[in-house]
Every structure is written in C-alpha cells, then in structure tokens.
Amino acid sequence: MLASDVCPGEETIAAYVARKLARDERDAFDSHLDTCSACQELVAAVARLAPSQSADPVTSIGAASTITQAAAEALRLPGAQLGRYSVLASLGAGGMGVVYAAYDPELDRKIAVKVLRHARAGDQLRDEARAIAKLAHPNVVAVHDVGRADGDVFIAMEHVDGVTVRDWLRTPHRVPEILHVFEQAGAGLAAAHRAGLVHRDVKPSNIMIGNDGRVRVLDFGLALADLEPGTIVGTPAYMAPEQQRGEAVDPRADQYAFCVALWEAVAGRRPEAGGRRPEPGGRRPDPGEPGTLEGVPDRVRRGLRRGLSARPADRFATMDELLSELFPPVPRSRRWM
Known part of the structure; x- marks a missing residue:
C-alpha cells in the first residue's frame, strides 16, 4: 500500500x-x-x-x-489568460481541475480561478453557475464569474487568504474552538442546500479559515461536473455509502461527509480509523461507544450518530436540522431590572 x-x-x-x-x-x-x-x-x-x-x-x-x-x-503558466483574467500562480490541483491565483484587471483585484476537467453543458451549466453565483452567504466563498476559455470551463471566485481546516488541525485546538469553526462551515453548506446545490466533496481541505477569522466552504466545482450515471466522484474517506456506490446523491450525502470531518476534528481520527473499517452497509463506529469522542458534548455525539447513518433516510432531513442538534441556540441572559 x-x-x-x-x-x-x-x-x-x-x-x-x-x-x-x-x-x-x-x-x-x-x-x-x-x-x-x-x-x-x-x-x-x-x-x-x-x-x-x-x-x-x-x-x-x-x-x-x-x-x-x-x-x-x-498547467497554465503565470501570465496566461483565462478570459479576462491573468494567471499569477497555481494554488493546487486534483482529478477534477486546477486552481490558480489570478488577477482581474477590470476590477483591479486578486481572485482564485478553478478550471474544471469536466463540466455540464449549455443551459444546465448556466443554471448551476447562476445558482452558485447567487449564493451570497458569509460562510461560502463568493463566486464572481463562470466562463469558458480554450474549451475549458472556469469558475472565478473570491481569493481567501488564510488556512484550510486540514492545516489548522495540525496543531491542537480545544473542542469548543473546533465546534465554532464547524458551526460556520455547516451554515454555509445549509445555505448551499437551500439554493439547490450539493457540494459532493465536503472535507477539511475544502473549508478555509480566513485571516479575518471567517470560515468559508470552498470548491463547489463538482456541482458543475458533467458525470455519467454511476460515476463516483469526491474523496472516498468522507463519502457517504450511497456516493461510494455511485448512486444519485442529495444534501444528505454532504451531511454525512460533514459528520466524518467533524468526528475527525474532535477525535483526531476518522470514524473508521484505529483499524476499524465501516461494516457492510456503510455503518461506522457508534459515536456513543465507550472511549470515543471523550470530552465531546452529548448533543454532538447524538448528532454525529444520526448524521453517520448508513441509510440517507435515517439521517437528518436537512443540514439545518443537524446544525440545530449539534449547535443549539444559546438563550440570551435575562436582564433583571
């Protein structure tokens, strides 16, 4: 291996x-x-x-x-053009595309541009792109433009200076700090779901903590992917069972991946780590089992237990419901006159 x-x-x-x-x-x-x-x-x-x-x-x-x-x-070298945008440097890449830092001369600002390997065509691409561009939420990276260059589809978006949650977790953090970060990321995902989008690749490296302290969900590129039925996309370690089987997915697949990422953040390992793989049907270790998730509030254990259910029908109906379980509103202190 x-x-x-x-x-x-x-x-x-x-x-x-x-x-x-x-x-x-x-x-x-x-x-x-x-x-x-x-x-x-x-x-x-x-x-x-x-x-x-x-x-x-x-x-x-x-x-x-x-x-x-x-x-x-x-790979496009610095100085290459993507539409009106000038490439500055490569920021990273994966099987679905490459991300560049770029410069927008019309608005005199630095942006990030993702060039997609595969993308939906015609009206379907336009409709999905509009949905992403209209998704104005503080916890979702802003999308400025979607276009084509040299036969490739690209997404121009906000450039965020900061660190991914993957890198942030390389140093120890208290459970309340971790929950605060994931509460913001979950709010961004919930907003995307309400806009009709499914991320399909939720993981710590797709969540950014900006230097301004704000958490943003990155990379909705898979929402624009043109995939054959049965195609498996995403990151296997965070995929819901139905996504691993190549079945159609809905927002509950994002919910599952979010729970895997949150478990990993508070426990220091993914649910199947420690030599235990998911059982047939996709079941992961029970968050309520003794010795797991020590120091984590009971409500978070309950939320993770349900969010990691093998069957989508057994999870929360929406991301909002999951967030209400994980992060219940704190009542305001009463003021005594």
Whole structure:
C-alpha cells in the first residue's frame, strides 16, 4: 500500500486517473494528495490529457518524463489568460481541475480561478453557475464569474487568504474552538442546500479559515461536473455509502461527509480509523461507544450518530436540522431590572 508521505510512481498516477486502483490504494493516494502539491499538479495534468489518449492510460502516459511534460503543457503558466483574467500562480490541483491565483484587471483585484476537467453543458451549466453565483452567504466563498476559455470551463471566485481546516488541525485546538469553526462551515453548506446545490466533496481541505477569522466552504466545482450515471466522484474517506456506490446523491450525502470531518476534528481520527473499517452497509463506529469522542458534548455525539447513518433516510432531513442538534441556540441572559 502507498505510504502517505511517499510520492507514487508514474503507473500509479495513471491508474489513479483511470480509476483502476483498488479501494485501499485509492484511499491512501487521496490522503497523500491532500498534502502533496506536486502530485496534485501531476494528477491534474494527466487527467486533462487522458480523454485524448488511448484506452490504456498506463501504457500511453506511462513514463515519468511523459507525465512531467504533460504537466508542463497542461498547467497554465503565470501570465496566461483565462478570459479576462491573468494567471499569477497555481494554488493546487486534483482529478477534477486546477486552481490558480489570478488577477482581474477590470476590477483591479486578486481572485482564485478553478478550471474544471469536466463540466455540464449549455443551459444546465448556466443554471448551476447562476445558482452558485447567487449564493451570497458569509460562510461560502463568493463566486464572481463562470466562463469558458480554450474549451475549458472556469469558475472565478473570491481569493481567501488564510488556512484550510486540514492545516489548522495540525496543531491542537480545544473542542469548543473546533465546534465554532464547524458551526460556520455547516451554515454555509445549509445555505448551499437551500439554493439547490450539493457540494459532493465536503472535507477539511475544502473549508478555509480566513485571516479575518471567517470560515468559508470552498470548491463547489463538482456541482458543475458533467458525470455519467454511476460515476463516483469526491474523496472516498468522507463519502457517504450511497456516493461510494455511485448512486444519485442529495444534501444528505454532504451531511454525512460533514459528520466524518467533524468526528475527525474532535477525535483526531476518522470514524473508521484505529483499524476499524465501516461494516457492510456503510455503518461506522457508534459515536456513543465507550472511549470515543471523550470530552465531546452529548448533543454532538447524538448528532454525529444520526448524521453517520448508513441509510440517507435515517439521517437528518436537512443540514439545518443537524446544525440545530449539534449547535443549539444559546438563550440570551435575562436582564433583571
């Protein structure tokens, strides 16, 4: 199995893009991608070229020199144009696209631009893009524009200076601090769901804590993805069982992923960690079991227990209901005259 701190060989990268890795190998590679920008760029480059290659990606792009060359060709260099935007630098990449820092000369501001590997076409793309652009919420990264350049679809959005929750959690934090961060992220997801959007890739690296202290949910790119029925997208470690099976998903899949991420944040490991994998049907360890989630309020245990239910019908009906269980409103103190 791939070690999380070791970069894989070219055959592994090609097999990952072609979705030919075994589940445990893919999970390990996903964990590696969370922290390795070099592999992120290589995966994105190979993914962008794969549709034009032969049916066997391992053979057609099987040499390290070929992959390196592909990365140089596929990634846009500083100074390249995406519509009216000038690329400044690459910020990161994954199987679904590449994110750049860019400059908007018309409004004289720095932005982030994500170029999507696959995107919906025509009216469907327009409608989804409008829904994202109209989603004005303090806990969702603002989307300024959606367009096409050189045959690719891109999303221009707010550039946030800060740190991802993945990186923030590398240092210890008290449970109340963690809950405060996730309460804001959950509010952003709930707003997206009310707008008819499903994120489909909720995880700590897609939640940003800005230098201004505000938490924002990032990367709604999968909401614009044009996928064949049964296609599995997202990050396996956070996927709901129905998403792992390639079934249609709704906001309850985001709810499940949110609960996995919150468990990981307060417990220091994901629910299936410690040698225990989900049981058949997708059940994860019970948040109420002795020795788990020590120091976590009972209401949070209850919320996680239900949010991690294998069957979508057994979860909360909406993200708002989950948030009400996890973070009940604090009554105002009475003032005595």
